[in-house]
Amino acid sequence: MASLQEGEKSAPSLWQQMLRRKPVTVMTEETGTDREGGELKRTIGLFQLTLFGVGATIGTGIFVILTDAVPEAGPAVILAFVMAGVVAGLTAICYAELAGAVPVSGSSYSYAYATLGEAVAVIVAACLLLEYGVSAAGVAVGWSQYLNELLDNLFSFTIPDSISQAPEQGGVFNLPAVVLIWLCTLLLLRGASESAKVNAVMVMIKVAVLILFIAVGVTGWNSDNLSDFAPAGFSGISAAAGIIFFTYIGLDAVSTAGEEVKNPRRNLPLAIIFALITVTSLYMLVAIVGVAAQPVEAFEGQEAGLSAILEDVTGSSWPATVLAAGAVVSIFSVTLVVIYGQTRILFAMSRDGMIPRWFHRLNPRTLTPVPATIFVAVILSILAGVVPIDFLFEMTSIGTLVAFLIVSIGVMVLRQTAPDLPRGFRVPLYPLIPLGSIAGCIWIIQDLRAITIYIFLIWSAVALVWYFLYGRHHSMLGKRASS
Amino acid sequence: MTMVVGYPPDGRRRAVLHLAGMLARSAGDDLVLCAVIPASWPPSPARVDAEYHEHLDREARAVLSRARERIGDDVEVATHVHNARSVPAGLLEVCEERDASMLVTGAFSSTVNRLLHSSHVPVAVAPRGFRAVEGARVQRVTAAFGGMGDDLVVAAATVAARVGAALRIASFAVRPRAPYTVSVGREADDSAVVEWVAEIRAAQRAALERVQAQPAVPSDCEGVVGRGEDWEDALEDIAWADGDVLVVGSSSIGPLRRVFLGSRSEKIVQHSPVPVVVVPRDEAA
Numbered sequence: 001m002a003s004l005q006e007g008e009k010s011a012p013s014l015w016q017q018m019l020r021r022k023p024v025t026v027m028t029e030e031t032g033t034d035r036e037g038g039e040l041k042r043t044i045g046l047f048q049l050t051l052f053g054v055g056a057t058i059g060t061g062i063f064v065i066l067t068d069a070v071p072e073a074g075p076a077v078i079l080a081f082v083m084a085g086v087v088a089g090l091t092a093i094c095y096a097e098l099a100g101a102v103p104v105s106g107s108s109y110s111y112a113y114a115t116l117g118e119a120v121a122v123i124v125a126a127c128l129l130l131e132y133g134v135s136a137a138g139v140a141v142g143w144s145q146y147l148n149e150l151l152d153n154l155f156s157f158t159i160p161d162s163i164s165q166a167p168e169q170g171g172v173f174n175l176p177a178v179v180l181i182w183l184c185t186l187l188l189l190r191g192a193s194e195s196a197k198v199n200a201v202m203v204m205i206k207v208a209v210l211i212l213f214i215a216v217g218v219t220g221w222n223s224d225n226l227s228d229f230a231p232a233g234f235s236g237i238s239a240a241a242g243i244i245f246f247t248y249i250g251l252d253a254v255s256t257a258g259e260e261v262k263n264p265r266r267n268l269p270l271a272i273i274f275a276l277i278t279v280t281s282l283y284m285l286v287a288i289v290g291v292a293a294q295p296v297e298a299f300e301g302q303e304a305g306l307s308a309i310l311e312d313v314t315g316s317s318w319p320a321t322v323l324a325a326g327a328v329v330s331i332f333s334v335t336l337v338v339i340y341g342q343t344r345i346l347f348a349m350s351r352d353g354m355i356p357r358w359f360h361r362l363n364p365r366t367l368t369p370v371p372a373t374i375f376v377a378v379i380l381s382i383l384a385g386v387v388p389i390d391f392l393f394e395m396t397s398i399g400t401l402v403a404f405l406i407v408s409i410g411v412m413v414l415r416q417t418a419p420d421l422p423r424g425f426r427v428p429l430y431p432l433i434p435l436g437s438i439a440g441c442i443w444i445i446q447d448l449r450a451i452t453i454y455i456f457l458i459w460s461a462v463a464l465v466w467y468f469l470y471g472r473h474h475s476m477l478g479k480r481a482s483s
Numbered sequence: 484m485t486m487v488v489g490y491p492p493d494g495r496r497r498a499v500l501h502l503a504g505m506l507a508r509s510a511g512d513d514l515v516l517c518a519v520i521p522a523s524w525p526p527s528p529a530r531v532d533a534e535y536h537e538h539l540d541r542e543a544r545a546v547l548s549r550a551r552e553r554i555g556d557d558v559e560v561a562t563h564v565h566n567a568r569s570v571p572a573g574l575l576e577v578c579e580e581r582d583a584s585m586l587v588t589g590a591f592s593s594t595v596n597r598l599l600h601s602s603h604v605p606v607a608v609a610p611r612g613f614r615a616v617e618g619a620r621v622q623r624v625t626a627a628f629g630g631m632g633d634d635l636v637v638a639a640a641t642v643a644a645r646v647g648a649a650l651r652i653a654s655f656a657v658r659p660r661a662p663y664t665v666s667v668g669r670e671a672d673d674s675a676v677v678e679w680v681a682e683i684r685a686a687q688r689a690a691l692e693r694v695q696a697q698p699a700v701p702s703d704c705e706g707v708v709g710r711g712e713d714w715e716d717a718l719e720d721i722a723w724a725d726g727d728v729l730v731v732g733s734s735s736i737g738p739l740r741r742v743f744l745g746s747r748s749e750k751i752v753q754h755s756p757v758p759v760v761v762v763p764r765d766e767a768a
Contacts, residue, residue: 107531128531193568194524256530340524341531348534364493367521367539 012481017472018119020481022110022352044260046267046274053254053275055203060331061247061393062210062283063306064142066290068390070299073240075291076230078284080240085280087241087440088248091404092272093427094411094437096255100264100424101414108252108403109348115418116410118354119464122471124406125349126463130399130456132342133376135246136181136335137383138392141166143331144176145389149304150324153317166388169301177384184336185377188343191366194336202333209326210286212319213306217289220313225295238447243390245397245444247283251275252404264425339376346372353476354467394452401441402456408437484512484584486607489574489598491589492518492539494546497553498613499589502758504554505726506587506607509621509646513559515581516550518543519573522566540564555617571597578604585760591753599733599752605762607728608752615725622726623649624701627751630654630683633690635732635762637697642730644699652690652706653729654683655717655751680708714750727757 012020044052070077095108102114109128113121144164152158165171194202230236254272261267286306290299293309302308304324311320347369350359359372383392411427411434427433445453472478488503490496507514520539523532547562554560567573571594578586583604588595590611598606624646626639636652643650656676687706694704711717731748752759 106533106537110534132531191521193521195568199524253530337524344532344535347538348531351534351538362539364495365491367492369535 012478014468014472017475017478018467019117020475020477021115021117022113022477042260042262044257044267045262046271049254049257049261049267049271050274050278052257053251053271054278055199056250056253057248057275057279058203058206058210058282059247059250060139060142060206060327060334061244061249062286063146063327063331064138064389065244065247065393066287067299067302067305068393069240069243070287070291070296072232072243073236074228074231074296075226075288076232076237077240077244077291078287079230080237080244081280081283081287083237083241083440084244084248084444085276085283087401087437087444088245088251089272089276090433090437090440091408092251092255093269094408094434095252095404096264096268096272096425097411097423097427098407098414099256100259100426101418101421107345107348108407109345112406112410113352115414116406118472118475118477119467120406120410122354122463122467123460124403125345125354126460127399127403127406128345129342130395130459131246131249131403132338132345133380134383134392134399135249135396136338136342137177137380137387138246138389138396139331139335139338140177140180140380140384141174141389141392143180143328143335144174145304146307146324146327146331147176149307150321150328153321153324166386168388173385175385178381180332180335181339181377181380181384184332184339185373187336188340188373189363189366189368189370191363191368192336193340194333198333202330205326206330207282209323209330210282212326213310213323214285214289216310216319217293217306217313220293220309221289222292225292228296231296235447238444239449242397242401242444242448243393246393246400248276248279249396249400251279259424268425269428339373339380342376342380343369343372346376351476353474353479354471356474391452394448395455398445398448398452398456401445402460405438405441405445408434408441484510485581486510486512486514486585486587487574487578487581487583488514488516488587489570489589489594490516490518490547490550491570492520492543492546494550496589496609498609498611499587500550500553501613501615501619502607502609503587504558505615505619505621505758506585506728507558508618509648510584510642512584513561514554514587515577515583516547516554516560516562517565517574517577518547518563519565519567519570519577522568536566557618569597570594571601574598575602578602595752596749599749599761602761603763605760607758607760608755609758610756613758619726621646621648621728622724623651623703623728625651625653625721625727625729625757627729627731627748628652628654628683628687628690628706630686632732633686633693635730636690637693638762639730640694640697640701640704641699643701644697648701648726649703649705650694650701651704652687653721654687654706654708655714655720656680656683656708656710657712657714657717658710659712676710680710683708713754715754718751718754718756723757728760729755729757730760730762732762 073080098111102111109121109125112124148158148164159176161171163173163175166174290309293313307320307324310323311317346359349355350357361371363370486507488499490499503514520543523536543564551560551562565573565577567576574586585605585607586602587607588598589609591608595608624639624643626636628636640650656679658676691704691706707721709717709720711720731751733748
């Protein structure tokens with residue numbers, strides 16, 4: 001008994017636990033960075049990095065986002081794309097500094113753990129789970145819309161609403177979305193992966209399909225549709241930007257490539273800017289063609305939006321069919337990648353003791369984290385089955401925005417607390433860029449729907465309570481320190 | 484020369500280590516113990532899988548260094564963790580990189596099967612649970628011989644002579660038991676087997692003569708025929724001893740320069756009580 005009390009006395013205080021950071025030495029030990037040839041060669045040039053950023057960013061969001069974003073902002077949605085893009089760029093530049101301050105590669109969760117402490121890392125992880133988990137569900141719902149469109153055009157058959165819609169939209173359960181999630185899960189359990197070639201093809205399909213939409217859709221240009229440019233004014237634009245923000249997820253892939261980039265001081269920010277300009281231009285062209293083709297009211301509740309617009313514009317079904325087919329193929333691949341990412345975040349958290357070891361269990365033959373993968377699939381099935389798509393996208397956006405908000409604050413905190421820490425990349429124009437990034441994130445967040453913000457706060461609270469009850473006691477870092 | 488050893492990162496296969504040690508010791512080759520782990524995905528969205536990969540990499544390294552201890556000091560062993568999209572593809576990449584003379588794998592499985600069908604270098608397959616005593620060497624090389632084309636036999640003889648082992652030519656007569664309802668009975672079938680055995684023995688003698696004419700001749704040469712109702716039976720029919728290795732050639736069908744297992748060779752690999760080396764056809768020539 002006495003020894004137990006003594007043990008309690010010497011236990012770290014709550015603040016110490018919350019703020020304990022994973023020392024970089026522990027990280028290099030874990031990663032074996034000190035092994036032969038540990039330092040990655042700087043091989044990536046500006047052009048390659050820009051392409052990498054464009055490929056990683058152009059996702060499925062643009063296929064489904066107009067339906068939800070245009071009713072908020074009207075034709076001014078094109079400005080919302082600019083706004084979301086600028087904020088995404090600022091956050092990506094800040095993230096690059098944080099990533100460069102930690103000499104091992106990892107997700108933003110690991111970077112936060114090494115620089116900002118355990119409790120913040122748990123919040124970042126909670127955001128990442130939203131970013132990946134919820135977006136996988138949202139993307140799967142978008143896929144089911146395009147699948148229905150494709151089936152309708154090819155075979156004049158549609159899956160009835162009752163099993164292809166969330167309850168709020170007049171259905172019972174979104175079965176195709178759930179089937180997609182389980183198909184991806186099955187592939188992942190078998191240890192399947194996406195090759196560089198397949199990934200490149202998928203990016204090309206997406207770009208080709210979007211260009212098809214622009215080229216064909218522009219024939220339906222009607223300036224009358226643009227006459228009331230910003231019906232909801234400025235707040236409408238920032239509300240739309242909140243929904244749109246998640247279409248820029250993936251840009252942070254550029255930030256984490258830092259250690260392989262030649263002359264990162266110049267090339268990292270330039271690549272982020274060039275990739276952003278490319279992606280934003282494409283998104284804006286799609287958006288302007290879309291809003292010019294039909295009145296704002298037509299967007300509300302429109303399923304498989306881009307396909308539907310093409311069909312209305314041309315009066316024939318083939319362009320819509322091609323677009324739907326491209327969307328079905330490429331969204332499948334995105335869902336696979338996102339579910340994969342989700343399971344690996346849980347794996348990393350489990351390694352640090354923040355969630356049970358169960359998530360760390362690998363199948364010895366395929367080396368896939370089977371329990372974690374099945375857990376993710378079950379949760380995603382529920383989300384994709386019953387939650388409406390616009391809410392899923394808003395949750396994804398807020399998760400991403402808060403994660404980047406923390407990263408941007410973290411950059412400023414680190415400049416104060418650890419000014420001498422060697423950084424592979426330093427944010428230019430300090431402190432303007434981190435401040436701009438913070439302001440941008442907060443601005444977009446506060447215009448999201450109240451319900452989204454509430455649920456996000458509840459989710460963060462759950463994560464923190466989990467940390468207080470479980471994580472801080474099971475932290476591998478804490479165990480290491482006490483032993 | 485270097486032999487590449489495919490070692491699963493779960494570290495549960497010891498047979499392959501015993502076989503690799505024996506083969507490398509005999510041939511005077513060095514070994515590269517290689518574990519293949521899944522490659523990071525190309526899009527790798529913001530490196531969310533970095534921690535997972537680091538874990539796999541670290542575990543694989545630990546497993547390999549433990550495995551290396553088991554082989555013994557008389558063989559030079561390097562370790563290598565390779566990232567690839569599949570285990571067979573990864574092992575073949577390493578073979579290419581290291582200019583390997585042979586690829587050594589564990590017991591027959593779908594992975595081994597894929598290797599056998601796509602390897603440019605000979606593939607040695609350890610039987611399940613294979614164990615070799617410390618310091619074991621190859622004592623006898625048994626070349627599977629179907630009666631046509633003795634290139635493989637000559638190649639096996641050259642290897643046997645180089646490692647100081649004996650040579651044995653083995654042919655197998657596999658006849659399933661005839662159903663009793665067939666009125667010709669088993670005798671009719673038996674006479675066909677007898678005839679085939681006589682022919683194959685003649686062919687074996689011819690092959691042995693060619694072996695004797697080679698510049699390097701193994702210490703001891705003989706020919707045997709195994710009979711049985713299935714492959715397992717026929718293989719068990721000829722006596723096996725410690726230090727035996729069976730060499731089979733791939734079928735002549737299949738893409739050029741690739742091991743392509745004929746249905747026979749595949750059955751031999753699955754049922755052999757001793758390690759099997761599958762040699763690509765053009766390697767034997």
